[in-house]
Amino acid sequence: MLLAHLEGGEQEIYRGGNLMVRYIMLYLYFLRFSFSRAMEFRLDFFFRIVMDTVYYAVHIIFFGVIYRHTAMVGGWDFDQMLIFICGFFLVDAIHMTVHANNMWMLPEHVNTGNLDYYLIRPVSSLFFLSHRDFAANSFVNLIIAASMLTWAFLRYPGEFSTGQILVFLLLLVNGAYLYWIIHMCFVIPVFWTHSAHGFQMLFYSLKQFAERPDPIFRGMLRRGLTTILPFLLIASFPARTLFEGFNAGILLHAGGVSLLLTLFLLWFWNRALRSYSSASS
Amino acid sequence: MIPRLFFKIVNLELRKGMSYRVDFWVNAIVSFFAAMGVMYFLWDSIFTASAQGRIGGYTLEEMILYYVLVILIAKLVRGPNQMVGIADDIYKGSLTKYQLFPTPYLVFKYAEHLGSLLPAIIQLVIFGILSPLIFKFPDAMTITPITILTCINVVMLANLLFFALSLPLQLVAFWADNVWSLIVMNHFISGLLGGAMLPLELFPDWAVSLLAYTPFAYLYHFPVRILTGHIGHQQLWMGIGVMSCWILLLAACSWLIWKAGNKRYTGVGI
Numbered sequence: 001m002l003l004a005h006l007e008g009g010e011q012e013i014y015r016g017g018n019l020m021v022r023y024i025m026l027y028l029y030f031l032r033f034s035f036s037r038a039m040e041f042r043l044d045f046f047f048r049i050v051m052d053t054v055y056y057a058v059h060i061i062f063f064g065v066i067y068r069h070t071a072m073v074g075g076w077d078f079d080q081m082l083i084f085i086c087g088f089f090l091v092d093a094i095h096m097t098v099h100a101n102n103m104w105m106l107p108e109h110v111n112t113g114n115l116d117y118y119l120i121r122p123v124s125s126l127f128f129l130s131h132r133d134f135a136a137n138s139f140v141n142l143i144i145a146a147s148m149l150t151w152a153f154l155r156y157p158g159e160f161s162t163g164q165i166l167v168f169l170l171l172l173v174n175g176a177y178l179y180w181i182i183h184m185c186f187v188i189p190v191f192w193t194h195s196a197h198g199f200q201m202l203f204y205s206l207k208q209f210a211e212r213p214d215p216i217f218r219g220m221l222r223r224g225l226t227t228i229l230p231f232l233l234i235a236s237f238p239a240r241t242l243f244e245g246f247n248a249g250i251l252l253h254a255g256g257v258s259l260l261l262t263l264f265l266l267w268f269w270n271r272a273l274r275s276y277s278s279a280s281s
Numbered sequence: 282m283i284p285r286l287f288f289k290i291v292n293l294e295l296r297k298g299m300s301y302r303v304d305f306w307v308n309a310i311v312s313f314f315a316a317m318g319v320m321y322f323l324w325d326s327i328f329t330a331s332a333q334g335r336i337g338g339y340t341l342e343e344m345i346l347y348y349v350l351v352i353l354i355a356k357l358v359r360g361p362n363q364m365v366g367i368a369d370d371i372y373k374g375s376l377t378k379y380q381l382f383p384t385p386y387l388v389f390k391y392a393e394h395l396g397s398l399l400p401a402i403i404q405l406v407i408f409g410i411l412s413p414l415i416f417k418f419p420d421a422m423t424i425t426p427i428t429i430l431t432c433i434n435v436v437m438l439a440n441l442l443f444f445a446l447s448l449p450l451q452l453v454a455f456w457a458d459n460v461w462s463l464i465v466m467n468h469f470i471s472g473l474l475g476g477a478m479l480p481l482e483l484f485p486d487w488a489v490s491l492l493a494y495t496p497f498a499y500l501y502h503f504p505v506r507i508l509t510g511h512i513g514h515q516q517l518w519m520g521i522g523v524m525s526c527w528i529l530l531l532a533a534c535s536w537l538i539w540k541a542g543n544k545r546y547t548g549v550g551i
Contacts, residue, residue, distance in 0.1 A: 041459060043457040044458050047457070047459070047460070047462035048462045050466065051462035051469075054470060055469055058469045058470065058472070061473060062473060062479060065479055065483050066327065066479070066483070068483065068485070069333075069336045069337060070327045070330055070336070071330070071331075072331075074326050193303065193304065195304045199307065199308075201308050201312065202308055202311050202312065205308075205312035205315040205316065206311065208319045209315070209319060211319075216323055217322050218322070221322075
């Protein structure tokens, strides 16, 4: 029955002549399966929501304690820091909801040879493997993170124009995209190393840079974190467009880095697929 | 369980920990310098902005020393993995095979946990030697052979305490399908309240007093402060007492959960 339903679904997807429509329909199927699967594990669903809420609380308390001893961190006061950190929570929640489960599973697909089943599908393998598993339980956290960002805006003593907020949100969405690309670049080496998680632990270590405001970093490290590994472009640069006013340079920088990293990811992914032997280990 | 068997399990796990050497070294080096880089730039900027010589009783050099030590000691206390082995055994039904082993299951798991600490010990030695060459430490160092010896003993107790803390959470796997979120939650909470993210002296006084009765304060902050010679005899024995009480309490809780869970366990797994 399920197989028949799936086959029917694929036919519907094929019928969609427009490529974009085909991908949107496919993604809607992913969503439907993910939500029904999440409902099977209700306690886990609840635990995941509590876990992410604890993660948010821990970070806010961390900065709350620091601001007991100083008025400014990297030139930002507590209200500004709150907007920045809630912006990061939103990016993180998007990543956890849309991509994180898929990133976690990719090494297993490569090491067991299960990747074959994904490579023969009539859609982009990169798209399919990055988006197949939508984390429905993290979706609730996405709503919580968005609410926290709204709260941080509402309690902010200053005012922002609608244009500023729109640019901020646009850059946050771009930040979520960059976050996925960087994470993917740390997973792809599994095609050569065949280790359990690729270099994902490295990614989680380095992601700490994205959780801190960019004005605190200097020198070569700062240059690296805004170009090669652009963790500072994820949430900190968007926050700067709010506090320092519209800056076309930031938009161009973020757009340029995103474009270059996209090209790099496509090249890296194709190289990895070429070296994939399909043998399980 | 005979000690020879216990150390055999430790030894097996030691060797397992050193497989995937490229991953190990890349992860070890990058994770240490990333954590230190973030903390160094953060505190450097805070000290510069506040124009204070001391924050929470720490100079910038003392703060950097604190973070170097806490990052290395936390690896010894937590172990390299997120300790989901027991939950996995329950969920997958592989707990059954351990019932044939000539050793109690939880002791076996603790031996495995101890064995997995070798990479953390290697990192502690290497980065412990390299750090003074890279970072600026306080001129008057208070680390002595006695504080090192005391710290080693307390770290062993803290390791047992962390194992005891995560044990009841893992045993929830008898009822829940996935307890990974609970383990990660424990990681976040113990990181903040245990002093891995911030020295506890920076918290408000009421919070510091309250934390002294929780197990968290003794996981990372306490061993580091012992090593740097900031804990007197009375505080040391009181700390060891609180740690021991929590270990006993958590062990009793785990035993009750284990008994109740075993009645539900079917051995089928997924």
